[in-house]
Amino acid sequence: MNTFRLTRRSALCLGAAFPAASMLPLAARAQAAWPTKSIRLVVPFAPGGSSEIVARSTASEMTKLLGQSVYVDNKPGGAGNVAMGEVARAEDQHTMVLGHIGTIAVNPFIFDKLPYDPAKAFRPISLLAKVPTLYVVRPDLPARNLTEFIALAKAKPGTLNYGSAGNGSAGHLAFEYLKMVSNTFLLHVPYRGTGPQLTDLMGGRVDAAAVGAPAVMQFIKSGKLRCIATGSSQRLAQLPDVPTVAEQGFPGFEMTQWYGLLAPASLPQAHADKLSAAAARAVKEPASLKVMESEAAQPIGSTAAEFARFIESEQQRWKPVVARAKIKPD
Structure with missing residues (x-):
């Protein structure tokens, strides 16, 4: 009958293996536990506009879905550039910004220099609503x-x-x-x-x-x-x-604003995916639907990939309009 003998060499091998193996469920649990604190949703505009209504109704429902508070922080200034630049540099993994037709699709063609790169500084999360x-x-x-x-x-x-x-x-x-x-x-x-x-x-x-x-x-x-x-x-x-x-008298004319969530590009993909799923569901929750539809806002709740494609199409749409109107910053 063979008996198991724990040699010093085998003990060292087992000792090296067990910690690595034990780290896997810990990492998975940490990943699942994110977010670990309140999430700040930065709105680049003063209170009182459409952005406020979309942001607050979405934040309220995402709070329920994520198990952590999602709160709105209004930071107006610089045509939205102040807030966008701040979020682009955020590294706390608990900050988002409300993207908008102006900050994402228009500002790149108005300002000679921005405090953020609209193509590289953010991860698209979800197109929330059209207004x-x-x-x-x-x-x-x-x-x-x-x-x-x-x-x-x-x-x-x-x-x-x-x-x-x-x-x-x-x-x-x-x-x-x-x-x-x-x-x-x-x-x-x-x-x-x-x-x-x-x-x-x-x-x-x-x-x-x-x-x-x-x-x-x-x-x-x-x-x-x-x-x-x-x-x-x-x-x-x-x-x-x-x-x-x-x-x-103007066939084909259409003008719609839109709002969507963006996160810093440094946010891990798994966290971004979690936010995307929560945001897409949040705007379709009954309480959010009631608020938006009563105000004529159209809830969307897109995937991250769909939002990325939408942003690209909007930039192509508004570039010639900005050039023709000769819109310049203050």
Whole structure:
């Protein structure tokens, strides 16, 4: 009968093998346990806009799905570049940023130098939502629809103005796009965020604006603002009596904002995959759906690969528009 004899050599081999083997389940458990603390979702804009509604509804549901708090941190400034640059350099593995048509698809063509590389600094996580742009005016402006507004602008070139959340913002692009197709001239008044812009619009200090639906729907319904057109391809269920820009003489016109999650490129792929799955599910949860759909936002919840392809297509779309409108930073 053979007996097992533990020699010094075999003991050393076993001693070397066991720690390595025991590390595998520990590593797996650590991977599964991520995130290990609260996740900061940086929003590159001031509170009060469409970004706030999309970010907070998504963060609330991701908190439930991930088992750690996901909280919103507004960091406006520099057309979103301040926040984007900060997140690009973040190495704590618990920071995300709300990507946007302006910061990802437009700023690369406006600024000669950015504090981040939009192609290399981030991992796309998920396209969260698309938001139709609404063209609104102060309620005492003598224009009931887009046709009358354009006629007024052409009758008095340069006397009407429009506000935006800042140079290169989605609202800036949307109005420049409208000016381009309608051959009108209005003065641009940039603000530091959607909130301050809307305050002055409702106060009568500016005449018009192009704003994401979630940020202005309540003001339209209460009569504090008048919607003269929607940038969507079809009329919105929430505003069935408001025709689209396309219906009012500009076939094919469409202007939609969008928001998606990005993480620093240094985030491990496994963590990014976990965020992507949670984000895609979060925007489809009943509570999130209720918030977004009530504000005319369209939940998407894409995969990371789908979002990456979408970003590339948006950059190709807006590069010639920026060049033609000669949009420059402040």
